[in-house]
Amino acid sequence: DYQNLDKLIIGVCGGDGIGPRITHEAERVVSWLLADKVRAGKVEFREIDGLTIENRVAHKKAIPDDVLAELKACHVILKGPTTTPRKGDKWPNIESANVAMRKELDLFANVRPVKVPEQGIDWTFFRENTEGAYTLGSSGLAADDDLSVDFTVTTTQGTERIARLAYDFARKNGKERVSIITKANVVKATDGKFLELCQNIGKEYPEIITDDWYIDITTAKLIDEKRRRDFKVFVLPNLYGDIITDEAAEFQGGVGTAGSANLGKRYAMFEAIHGSAPRMVDEGRDIYADPCSMLRAAVLMLSHVGYQQEADKLERALDICMYEEHKMQCTGRDTGCTCQQFGDYVMETIQKL
Amino acid sequence: DYQNLDKLIIGVCGGDGIGPRITHEAERVVSWLLADKVRAGKVEFREIDGLTIENRVAHKKAIPDDVLAELKACHVILKGPTTTPRKGDKWPNIESANVAMRKELDLFANVRPVKVPEQGIDWTFFRENTEGAYTLGSSGLAADDDLSVDFTVTTTQGTERIARLAYDFARKNGKERVSIITKANVVKATDGKFLELCQNIGKEYPEIITDDWYIDITTAKLIDEKRRRDFKVFVLPNLYGDIITDEAAEFQGGVGTAGSANLGKRYAMFEAIHGSAPRMVDEGRDIYADPCSMLRAAVLMLSHVGYQQEADKLERALDICMYEEHKMQCTGRDTGCTCQQFGDYVMETIQKL
Ligand SMILES: CC(C)[C@H](C(=O)O)[C@@H](O)C(=O)O
Numbered sequence: 185d186y187q188n189l190d191k192l193i194i195g196v197c198g199g200d201g202i203g204p205r206i207t208h209e210a211e212r213v214v215s216w217l218l219a220d221k222v223r224a225g226k227v228e229f230r231e232i233d234g235l236t237i238e239n240r241v242a243h244k245k246a247i248p249d250d251v252l253a254e255l256k257a258c259h260v261i262l263k264g265p266t267t268t269p270r271k272g273d274k275w276p277n278i279e280s281a282n283v284a285m286r287k288e289l290d291l292f293a294n295v296r297p298v299k300v301p302e303q304g305i306d307w308t309f310f311r312e313n314t315e316g317a318y319t320l321g322s323s324g325l326a327a328d329d330d331l332s333v334d335f336t337v338t339t340t341q342g343t344e345r346i347a348r349l350a351y352d353f354a355r356k357n358g359k360e361r362v363s364i365i366t367k368a369n370v371v372k373a374t375d376g377k378f379l380e381l382c383q384n385i386g387k388e389y390p391e392i393i394t395d396d397w398y399i400d401i402t403t404a405k406l407i408d409e410k411r412r413r414d415f416k417v418f419v420l421p422n423l424y425g426d427i428i429t430d431e432a433a434e435f436q437g438g439v440g441t442a443g444s445a446n447l448g449k450r451y452a453m454f455e456a457i458h459g460s461a462p463r464m465v466d467e468g469r470d471i472y473a474d475p476c477s478m479l480r481a482a483v484l485m486l487s488h489v490g491y492q493q494e495a496d497k498l499e500r501a502l503d504i505c506m507y508e509e510h511k512m513q514c515t516g517r518d519t520g521c522t523c524q525q526f527g528d529y530v531m532e533t534i535q536k537l
Numbered sequence: 538d539y540q541n542l543d544k545l546i547i548g549v550c551g552g553d554g555i556g557p558r559i560t561h562e563a564e565r566v567v568s569w570l571l572a573d574k575v576r577a578g579k580v581e582f583r584e585i586d587g588l589t590i591e592n593r594v595a596h597k598k599a600i601p602d603d604v605l606a607e608l609k610a611c612h613v614i615l616k617g618p619t620t621t622p623r624k625g626d627k628w629p630n631i632e633s634a635n636v637a638m639r640k641e642l643d644l645f646a647n648v649r650p651v652k653v654p655e656q657g658i659d660w661t662f663f664r665e666n667t668e669g670a671y672t673l674g675s676s677g678l679a680a681d682d683d684l685s686v687d688f689t690v691t692t693t694q695g696t697e698r699i700a701r702l703a704y705d706f707a708r709k710n711g712k713e714r715v716s717i718i719t720k721a722n723v724v725k726a727t728d729g730k731f732l733e734l735c736q737n738i739g740k741e742y743p744e745i746i747t748d749d750w751y752i753d754i755t756t757a758k759l760i761d762e763k764r765r766r767d768f769k770v771f772v773l774p775n776l777y778g779d780i781i782t783d784e785a786a787e788f789q790g791g792v793g794t795a796g797s798a799n800l801g802k803r804y805a806m807f808e809a810i811h812g813s814a815p816r817m818v819d820e821g822r823d824i825y826a827d828p829c830s831m832l833r834a835a836v837l838m839l840s841h842v843g844y845q846q847e848a849d850k851l852e853r854a855l856d857i858c859m860y861e862e863h864k865m866q867c868t869g870r871d872t873g874c875t876c877q878q879f880g881d882y883v884m885e886t887i888q889k890l
């Protein structure tokens with residue numbers, strides 16, 4: 185229980201590209217919200233600045249050892265987007281920092297809420313976060329010049345713990361339905377196992393309806409305005425969770441507006457679901473970077489550590505600033521506000537709540 | 538060249554559930570369109586009725602040998618949806634008939650057009666159709682009770698032939714852009730290979746812009762009304778093609794409105810992209826089954842075999858019947874028309890063109 189800690193240590197990793205700017209803006213708002221607690225020594229923000237592409241490349245490691253040690257010394261982490269090298273990039277082939285962090289800290293659940301109240305959308309995605317197509321990371325096989333192979337893995341323990349988290353959430357929050365999403369008609373061993381295990385866990389929650397859909401048709405159903413309201417809680421293997429949460433975030437205003445919680449037994453990390461947008465930095469437009477996703481991640485973090493009142497206030501203010509007033513937007517254009525102006529606007533809005 | 542054949546043999550496989558009804562409705566419309574050619578002995582429709590779930594289960598094979606021989610004696614095949622057994626179903630575990638047919642007839646390209654003229658959407662998806670997550674079908678590994686593994690495969694030849702088809706289509710149809718969709722940042726060996734090979738083929742088509750996106754963000758971009766018009770031609774591995782074409786079809790009215798062409802060097806098969814809807818049959822609502830997707834598949838078939846005029850007429854009539862007049866819909870409700878009434882309406886509409 186975080187509230188019983190002598191001091192809650194919040195690690196702050198800026199990341200790459202627009203990451204440092206939006207992460208520090210979120211930190212500024214959160215530390216303002218928690219000012220009393222910071223002053224009383226109950227909360228400490230701790231800068232972790234080694235998670236940059238330059239430092240990772242220099243160490244040829246997705247997360248250099250000393251950075252990992254710093255991360256492990258925190259209770260929770262607020263993390264900005266990090267650049268993942270691509271073939272043909274100037275960077276060598278190292279694994280994505282967020283994928284590596286999920287594995288190293290065993291953050292087995294990626295929880296992504298998507299809400300569009302006026303459309304009746306209130307979804308929470310429970311994405312399995314360490315297995316599936318992500319298990320072996322970059323260690324696929326180039327069997328020979330003509331043939332490459334990648335592996336997908338499902339374990340009993342890995343599936344059961346994400347399923348249980350999803351059903352517990354549904355029970356605690358009075359959600360009537362949990363939908364299991366797979367492609368078990370084709371990816372039979374791993375998705376078949378995932379589906380069956382989730383269904384079995386579901387039987388322990390008789391008050392909750394369990395249904396299951398294939399990932400292909402689910403991407404269509406999310407668009408169908410008549411049917412999509414029926415969905416409440418989703419539980420899905422890693423890759424499908426990755427795919428469908430980007431689609432889902434679009435209804436709420438795009439990946440730029442969505443945060444995600446990466447939860448494990450011991451650690452928790454909160455991040456934006458979008459990328460590091462290096463082009464905005466190259467073009468000098470990063471002062472206009474939009475901090476909404478990091479502020480949403482901060483809401484999830486505040487709620488997770490038990491500062492529910494502060495989480496609610498920040499969430500309410502974001503809803504007002506993003507949807508109800510639509511006065512401000514950080515677009516990188518002359519008409520947009522800056523990242524910092526948006527942060528100010530959020531704090532002013534909280535004061536008026 | 539199909540037009541030089543003494544006789545074009547069109548195999549007609551009804552499939553399961555609502556399949557026979559909608560397939561035969563499409564056959565009725567096509568044979569009416571080609572009546573002259575049928576009378577002159579230039580075209581023959583050949584019934585293939587062994588592709589039912591009952592017969593497949595009896596033979597414990599996705600496609601029984603004699604059915605496969607019948608299929609191979611045809612030049613092209615019009616195929617209704619078939620039921621794929623699921624764990625927990627009354628049926629044993631046999632592979633999906635369409636997946637098996639794609640492999641047995643080496644139908645390496647799944648081509649799916651999606652058009653919504655009033656929204657500027659004109660997409661053609663080139664889905665690799667025999668490899669990827671579908672390569673080994675049901676032969677994933679239950680390594681032990683706690684661990685299951687599935688495999689994904691990319692070959693050079695398999696990737697190059699789908700890429701070439703996509704770029705040739707773009708060139709022939711004056712499309713300015715081909716988008717390669719993968720998850721190469723995570724699924725590094727197979728998607729990495731797919732991306733690289735497609736990019737290399739793209740270099741042979743300097744007049745065409747090649748871009749590439751990850752599958753997660755692509756599902757979001759399709760929804761973005763400002764950006765989605767930029768997409769024209771997509772080339773993607775099997776599983777991502779499966780997922781995103783269901784999403785894409787939704788903009789056009791749902792999977793019930795979309796047909797797909799499965800093309801190989803020697804054979805070609807045309808099918809609906811939706812399922813067999815056994816529930817409609819159980820509830821006695823199958824006379825209201827909607828034949829639109831099979832009629833769209835028939836358009837693709839007519840065009841493929843060189844009856845372009847007939848294809849254009851049928852397509853135009855479908856656009857009128859489905860979107861412009863909206864008078865008829867087959868909904869399974871009392872207010873809907875029947876499958877046969879819709880076929881009649883399409884033929885009447887063609888006569889008035
Ligand atoms: C950057 C990428 C490796 C990552 C993922 O695939 O998980 C991202 O898309 C996400 O959803 O957090």
Ligand SMILES: CC(C)[C@H](C(=O)O)[C@@H](O)C(=O)O
Pocket residue numbers: 369370400621633635636779810
């Ligand atoms: C029924 C299923 C096996 C099939 C597939 O996954 O390819 C279907 O979804 C399709 O797109 O044709």
